């Protein structure tokens with residue numbers, strides 16, 4: 392389960408490589424360490440995977456970074472340290488994250504390394520092992536809400552032979568999540584209900600803080616976790632934490648949809664999602680209370696999904712004027728497709744396809760008419776040349792049926808899978824066509840999400 396979730400994150404980060412403004416930072420030369428750093432980026436702060444000293448969520452989202460290096464014929468990487476700097480690269484010593492700390496009094500936080508969706512270390516470890524050739528690693532740095540805009544980060548990668556240093560990379564956070572999910576309403580209700588206990592749903596003799604949330608989910612999306620934070624009026628955490636999956640801190644956040652309880656207890660595996668949802672959900676939210684939820688206190692609700700995290704503004708309990716309402720349309724387009732299914736979506740609108748998407752040479756093929764319309768592109772068909780031309784905003788993509796060479800603005804590109812005709816329907820590789828028009832593509836268990844959510848940075 393963990394691997395799957397990280398896998399989704401890997402897809403997103405690899406996708407981002409080509410679209411990050413200014414491109415990834417590249418380093419100059421190899422050094423005595425035996426590795427040559429190629430790229431280093433701060434990707435996002437979307438997921439809560441680890442805590443300060445171990446694996447598992449703790450209610451704060453983690454810094455998520457990526458490094459690409461050439462390890463040559465084989466180089467042991469003993470440790471990686473993440474450090475904070477100013478824009479000139481001078482240490483600001485605001486925080487330090489490590490894969491290994493030799494000294495018990497060292498109060499550095501944990502840095503978890505992920506390679507191809509698998510965690511290389513889940514705790515402090517004296518070596519990360521030997522890497523060969525071009526190596527891409529993702530890094531998760533547990534964050535105590537300290538990582539912030541304006542700060543820069545770099546890595547020291549310690550091998551048996553020396554220490555390689557990456558260039559500095561700026562902090563990055565999404566202005567808009569990729570999640571096709573919006574918190575439409577978050578309101579406080581009462582302090583008199585008793586629906587949940589500390590770790591299991593069901594009355595326990597103590598009253599709960601009772602809230603309501605209306606969620607709008609444009610297309611099928613996994614909700615990984617919901618977290619209620621006690622905050623100050625600016626939304627800064629003040630300590631209280633209720634969540635749907637067990638972590639080092641926090642009590643159960645009980646969620647019910649009508650009579651249907653979504654959170655009977657803490658998830659045994661803290662990475663197990665609450666479930667997959669679509670449409671508009673009216674949810675009752677109960678936070679077991681020992682007096683920490685009270686009139687005058689501020690609360691923020693956070694919903695973590697497979698595509699990113701959305702959060703409300705602070706709501707002041709007991710204040711009749713205080714509620715969070717968000718009626719803004721999604722700030723991006725979301726196109727939903729499913730392998731072997733004729734059902735598709737553009738935002739919330741359902742469509743029936745002429746042909747179901749399928750896999751060809753490892754690529755996902757989708758009907759051209761649908762994807763062109765969904766992407767807002769004009770499509771032309773030249774029968775003599777068997778050529779499909781898509782145009783949008785001055786971009787031009789040409790594909791020729793059964794031919795692997797395609798053309799983007801006149802430049803030749805070689806595809807893994809060509810455009811094909813099946814039962815008189817023309818299908819094209821969805822990733823190639825979408826990315827050529829500056830859209831992002833995410834895959835998850837046969838579900839395909841294409842979105843034009845704004846670039847990070």
Ligand SMILES: [Ca+2]
Nearest residue numbers: 439441449451
């Ligand atoms: Ca965390």
Ligand SMILES: [Ca+2]
Nearest residue numbers: 587595597598
């Ligand atoms: Ca209770």
